[in-house]
Amino acid sequence: MNDIGEIGAGALDAGELGRSSGFLDACRRYLADRGIPEQEFPLFYCRLSETLLHRGNPERAVECARVAFELRPQAEETAHLCAWVFSNCGCHADAAAAYERLLKFRPSWVEGHRHASGSFAAAGQMDRAIVHARTASDHNPSSFEFAMHAGCLLQSARLFEQAADYFARAASIQPGEPSPLRHWSAAKFALDQHEDAVSLALQALSLGPNDCGNAVHAAELLLRTGRFDVALELISETVVRNPEDVVSLRLLSEAQMLVGRPEDALGAIDRALAIAPQMAEYHLHRANLLYRLGRLDEAAEAFGHAAELDPSNPDTKRSQLTVYFDTGRFTEALAIGGELIKTSPDNEEYAQAVLQILNRRFETLEADYVLLSEREVRPRRELRPPPGLLARLRTQGRVIQALIIRESRTRFGDSKLGYGWALLEPVLHIVMLSLVFAVMMRGRPPIGDEFFIFYYTGIIPYHLFIHTSSSMTYAISSNGSLLQLPLVGTFDVLMARGLLELLTDTLVATILLVGFGAAGLGALPHDFLGASAAALVVWLLGCGCGFINAVVNAFAKSWDKIWAQLTRLLYFCSGIFYVPGMMPEWIRDILAWNPVLHAVDWFRASFFEQYEPHWLDRSYLSAIAVVTLLAGLGLERGLQRRLHEPL
Amino acid sequence: MIMLDGVTKVYRTRAGRKTVLRDVDAVFQSGHNFGILGVNGAGKSTLIRLLAGSEAPDRGAITRYARVSFPLGFGGTFHGALSGRENVAFIARIYGARIRSTIDYVEAFSELGDYFQMPVNTYSAGMRARLAFGICLAIDFDVYLIDEVTEIGDQRFRRKCAEAFRERMLRSDIILVTHNPQTMRQYCDRGAVLANGDLTLYDDVGTALGRYHRLLQENN
Numbered sequence: 001m002n003d004i005g006e007i008g009a010g011a012l013d014a015g016e017l018g019r020s021s022g023f024l025d026a027c028r029r030y031l032a033d034r035g036i037p038e039q040e041f042p043l044f045y046c047r048l049s050e051t052l053l054h055r056g057n058p059e060r061a062v063e064c065a066r067v068a069f070e071l072r073p074q075a076e077e078t079a080h081l082c083a084w085v086f087s088n089c090g091c092h093a094d095a096a097a098a099y100e101r102l103l104k105f106r107p108s109w110v111e112g113h114r115h116a117s118g119s120f121a122a123a124g125q126m127d128r129a130i131v132h133a134r135t136a137s138d139h140n141p142s143s144f145e146f147a148m149h150a151g152c153l154l155q156s157a158r159l160f161e162q163a164a165d166y167f168a169r170a171a172s173i174q175p176g177e178p179s180p181l182r183h184w185s186a187a188k189f190a191l192d193q194h195e196d197a198v199s200l201a202l203q204a205l206s207l208g209p210n211d212c213g214n215a216v217h218a219a220e221l222l223l224r225t226g227r228f229d230v231a232l233e234l235i236s237e238t239v240v241r242n243p244e245d246v247v248s249l250r251l252l253s254e255a256q257m258l259v260g261r262p263e264d265a266l267g268a269i270d271r272a273l274a275i276a277p278q279m280a281e282y283h284l285h286r287a288n289l290l291y292r293l294g295r296l297d298e299a300a301e302a303f304g305h306a307a308e309l310d311p312s313n314p315d316t317k318r319s320q321l322t323v324y325f326d327t328g329r330f331t332e333a334l335a336i337g338g339e340l341i342k343t344s345p346d347n348e349e350y351a352q353a354v355l356q357i358l359n360r361r362f363e364t365l366e367a368d369y370v371l372l373s374e375r376e377v378r379p380r381r382e383l384r385p386p387p388g389l390l391a392r393l394r395t396q397g398r399v400i401q402a403l404i405i406r407e408s409r410t411r412f413g414d415s416k417l418g419y420g421w422a423l424l425e426p427v428l429h430i431v432m433l434s435l436v437f438a439v440m441m442r443g444r445p446p447i448g449d450e451f452f453i454f455y456y457t458g459i460i461p462y463h464l465f466i467h468t469s470s471s472m473t474y475a476i477s478s479n480g481s482l483l484q485l486p487l488v489g490t491f492d493v494l495m496a497r498g499l500l501e502l503l504t505d506t507l508v509a510t511i512l513l514v515g516f517g518a519a520g521l522g523a524l525p526h527d528f529l530g531a532s533a534a535a536l537v538v539w540l541l542g543c544g545c546g547f548i549n550a551v552v553n554a555f556a557k558s559w560d561k562i563w564a565q566l567t568r569l570l571y572f573c574s575g576i577f578y579v580p581g582m583m584p585e586w587i588r589d590i591l592a593w594n595p596v597l598h599a600v601d602w603f604r605a606s607f608f609e610q611y612e613p614h615w616l617d618r619s620y621l622s623a624i625a626v627v628t629l630l631a632g633l634g635l636e637r638g639l640q641r642r643l644h645e646p647l
Numbered sequence: 648m649i650m651l652d653g654v655t656k657v658y659r660t661r662a663g664r665k666t667v668l669r670d671v672d673a674v675f676q677s678g679h680n681f682g683i684l685g686v687n688g689a690g691k692s693t694l695i696r697l698l699a700g701s702e703a704p705d706r707g708a709i710t711r712y713a714r715v716s717f718p719l720g721f722g723g724t725f726h727g728a729l730s731g732r733e734n735v736a737f738i739a740r741i742y743g744a745r746i747r748s749t750i751d752y753v754e755a756f757s758e759l760g761d762y763f764q765m766p767v768n769t770y771s772a773g774m775r776a777r778l779a780f781g782i783c784l785a786i787d788f789d790v791y792l793i794d795e796v797t798e799i800g801d802q803r804f805r806r807k808c809a810e811a812f813r814e815r816m817l818r819s820d821i822i823l824v825t826h827n828p829q830t831m832r833q834y835c836d837r838g839a840v841l842a843n844g845d846l847t848l849y850d851d852v853g854t855a856l857g858r859y860h861r862l863l864q865e866n867n
Contacts, residue, residue, distance in 0.1 A: 383648055383677065383712040384789060395743070402740035410728045484724045485717050486700035487741050641703060 023060060024067060042071040046081045058089040069098060076105050083115065092123035110139045114146055117153070126157050137166060144173045144180075151183055160190040178208035182217050194225045212242045219251055228258045239268075246276045253285065262293050280310030287319065296327040314344055318353070325357055333357045399487050403496030404503075406482075411500075426508045427515075430459050437577050446579045447608050453516060453523040457604040458576030460509050464535055465542040465596050466567050468501040472546025473553050473560050476643050483644050490643050491636060494550055498543045506535070523607065530606035537618075538599035541625035547632025554643045575600050580615060588615060595624040649675040649698055649715065649790065649822075651846070654707035658693055667693045669844035670707070677713060677789070681822045682835035682852060684859040686866055689841045691824040692720065695794050698822060713789035713820075719779055720794030727768035731759055731778050734767055735785075744786050753781035756811070758804070777804065784811050791821045828856050 027048070031041060045068035052061035065085040068078050083098035099116035103109060117132035133153050137146040151166035167184035174180070185200035201218040208214045215238040222231035232255040238248045249272035256265035269286045276282065287302030303320035310316060317336050324333035337354035344350055387395065408419045417424070431452075438451040445454035472494050476483070479493040516523045525531040553559045574596040580588045591597055598621040601613045636643070651673045658665045667690030675681055675698070685691045696702045697709060699718045717724055717738075725734045732750055739749040754763050757777040762770060770778070783791060791812075812821075825831050831838065831852055838855020839848045842862055849855040 384714060386710055386712065395741075398743055399741045402737050405740070406726065406729060406733065406737050409733060410726070479726070481724060482726055482737070484696075484701055485738070485741065486715070487717075641705075 024063060027064075042068045042078050045071065046078055049085050050081065053085055053088060061085055062089045062091055062094075066094070069094075076102065079105075083119075087115070087119055092119045093125075095119040096123055096125070096128070108139065110136050110143075110146075113139070114149065117149065121153060126153065129153055130157060130159075134162075134166075137169065141169060142173060144170050144177070147173060148180060148183075151180070151187075155183065155187055155190075158190075160187040163187045164191065176207060178204040178211060178214055181207065182214055185217065185221065189221055189224075194221070197221055198225055198227075210241075212238060212245050212248060216245075216247050216251055219255065223251070223255055223258060228255060231255050232259055244275060246272045246279070246282075249275070250279075250282060250285070253289070257289060257292075262289050265289055266293070278309060280306045280313070280316070283309060284313075284316055284319070287323075291319075291323055296323050299323045300327065300329070300332070314340055314347075314350075318350065321353055321357075325353075330357055395487060396492060399489075399492045400496045400499065403479075403482075403488070403493055404500050407496055407500050422504050423508055423511065426463060426505070427511060430456060430508075430512060433459070433577075446582060447604070447611050450516075450521050450523070452521060453607070454604075455577060456509075456512055456516070456523070457607045458574070458600050460505065460512075461534060461538045461599040461603045462571065462574050462576055462596060463508075464502070464505045464539050465545075465599065466570070467505060468498050468539055468542030469545035469549055470560075470563065470567065471501055472497045472543070473549040473563065475546075476550055476554060480644055490550075490640055494547060494636065495543075498539075498546055501542070502539050505539075509535075525607040526609045527606040531603055534599055534602035534606060537602075537622055537625050538596065540629055541595060541599070541621070544625060544628030544630070544632040547636050548628065551632070551635040551639055551643065554639070570594070570596055573597065579604075579611075579613070581613060592617075595621045648677045648712040650710045650712070652708045652710070654697070654704045654709060656690070656693060656697060656702075656704050658690060665690065666844040667841075668697070668704070668846060671844075671846045673839075673846050673848055675790075675820075675822060675848070676837075677820060679837045680816070680820055680835040681837045681839055681848070682831035682855065683822065683824045683839045683841060684826075684831070684855055685824075685841035686862060689843075691841055692718075692794055694841055694846070695720070695792050695822070695824055699792050711790075714787070715790045716783050716786070716788040716792050718792045718794050719783050724779065725767040725775065728766055730766055731757070731763040731770070734778070735782055738782050739786070742786050749782075749785045752785045753778065756784065756807075757781035780808055780811075784815060787819075789819055791815070791819055793821055793823045795824050795826070831856065 027045075031044065036044065045064045049061045049064035049068060052058075052064060062085065065082045069082040071078075079098050079102045083095050083102060086092070086095035086098055096116055096119035099112055099119055103112045103116060106112060113132040113136035117129045117136060120126075120129035120132060130150070130153050133146070133150040137143065137150040140146055147166045147170035151163045151170060154160075154163035154166060164184055164187040167180045167187060170180035171177070171184060181200050181204035185197045185204060188194075188200060189197035198218070198221050201214070201221050205211075205214040205218045215234060219231045219235040219238070222228075222234065232252075235248060235252045235255050239245070239252050242248055249268050253265040253268035253272065256262070256268060266286065266289045269282055269289065273279070273282050273286065283302050283306035287299050287306060290296075290299035290302055300320060300323040303316055303323060307313070307316040307320060317340050321333050321336040321340065324330070324336060334354070334357050337350065337357055340347070340350040341354060408422070411419065411422055434452045434455040437455055441451065445451040448454055475493045475497040476490055479488075482488050483490065483493065513523065549559065549563055573591055573594050575591070580591055580597065580601070583591065592615050598616060598618070601611075601616045602618055602621065605611050605613065605616060651668075651671050654668050654671045656666075656668045658667050665688070683691055683694060693702065695718045697704055698711075699715055700709070700711070701718060724738075725731075726737070729737065732754070735750050735753045736746050738744075739746045757763070757774075757780070759770075759774060759778065762774060767775065767778070821834060823831070823834055825834075835852055837848065837850060838852045838859075839846060840855055840858050840862070847858070849858070
């Protein structure tokens, strides 16, 4: 078989030539042509495989090795070579089978177990890999590499207790080596033996103080066991020595966060991200820090980065949602929530979160987006014609009526008696003053028998005028807020006050008359119509003055004080407690200009049949009343818009 | 439908005369909700008061082919010395609504408790707004005029208002003054921009908002 290399090369050429009909068929034909005995075929294939591998054709090498292995699996040399080819070509499962076959021939071949373990591990059959690794290390307990290999496999299979044993063995073989101690420490930590783990990690660090990995490992364990300050010191030193190591920076950030220095932690993670900007977890950590610092907008952005880099992690999105929710960006939060529900439709917690957003959105936006959708179905409304004259009059009637009711409520708002006071007050006033004058004039009135009735006939028209004109002065200023209502105008509030005064004084007059009657002073007017007309005309005069007062007072604020003085003067000039006939003629001529005096005499003449004052001019009073009323109404209409300020 | 025909309104302030509307023709069609936009001081509140009829235009005419509410805003429409109940009775009377049932509705809606019997003077601004919302909803208006009061009360009350309005908006329109584009998009389907005495109506909210944003930029 010395010419096996030459034969192989020939076979190879044949194989290359016979590419179309299949490489292995070509080889077979070549072997038959050369008359090579069949028992030498496996060896031939082995050599061919080796040559092919050397020539850089691993696929063909594997094909040949498979043929050789099938033809003669019992031959040790074949198996050995095949295993070597398989493992070099990455066919770990085949390699593992070959090694197992070899180990049948040589069960005490320790390296074989190690090789088999490596192949099984690479092929993903962890349990077989572990069996071989343990056998290898147990058969050669003085091998550091075997012990480490077994420990690492056991650790990756989460069999920490056994792993710890092998790492301990490795550590005892090479006491100066830090790596077994570090692994052992990790295994111990996984077994919840924290103290042992930390001391092993520190031991590893003392053996390899320049290895960044040792420092990071020790610092991480210290952090996890709550020794933040020691860990921070350790990791800070490491970062000073290895300023470019992102893992150390990440850990430094963690440590700073845990000792309550989030700003520094943010600086550290920013440095780490400057070096490794693609690390999703770093962005996540940064986002959490920002959230903790209350920089919510930046946190949301950072969560967004993390989610982009690692779309498979729903927790990132969940955190982003929380930040958006907290910053009131419900639309964004809702979008994230939608994605979450799409990727994890069965997650109750996500569904709850989305529901919460929807509720909040509903509350803050007053559900208006719901309104929008329902608005579509709204039927078109008929146009309502603008109100006609009759409808407008009816509305004005309602408004004035409502205003009268409201005025009667507030006039004596603080008193229990309410409107009763409005009646009682003038009644008492008239009774009191009548008594005073009755004493002063020794019980003899200028006309009639009773001073009460004489004074009554004077004071009622005077009150009608004064009450009406004065109370209308303040109608606008005291109703400012109601004038904001479109239906309520200045005319309405003025008219309501005037009408209320008419109503009140009429009631007062009636009550007094009834009272006089009850007291036996029989004092019904002989000319009821005349008395009513006098009252009505003087009331109209009062209204006219009231309109004028209200307008003037809106522009000259002290007008009401001047008016108050004028009314006091009028009390003495209107013949209330005397008759003008008692005056000298020249004084009477001056007093006759006063329209209220005419009203009093008109009213009085309707009560006392014998009283016929020659100076009484009913048309003068009526003309003055009409002129005043027209002037007042005109002023009110013309200056309406400037009478009150919008609130 | 509210029709403005050659309407001019000049507003007198201490700083001088300010023209809110200059010879404006416009029609607020029924069946649509309008959002009125305008920079501060453009006269949005005055426009709302003109539409309501609380103020009269200096020239021109405003015709309302609908029953229009009083302006629902922070300004007072109540008499301070009267109690909440008496104010409700007053407004019910002037609008010809049934007094008893209106009072009952507003009392339940506004959630003022004992304050309902107290003079309105003692109310906070929020309580007044609640009373105003209650009265406005108690009376059937065709068009509701709202002047920047979508943010009254606590969340629960706002929600209640929104629900009441949702029901009401099936029959009635609203004309709303607002600064908030979101509120505008969600309440309104048409927009109007008031600027420099000119009122422009838009068939969609987006165009109105775009014009408004350009105005804001020009002002800055």
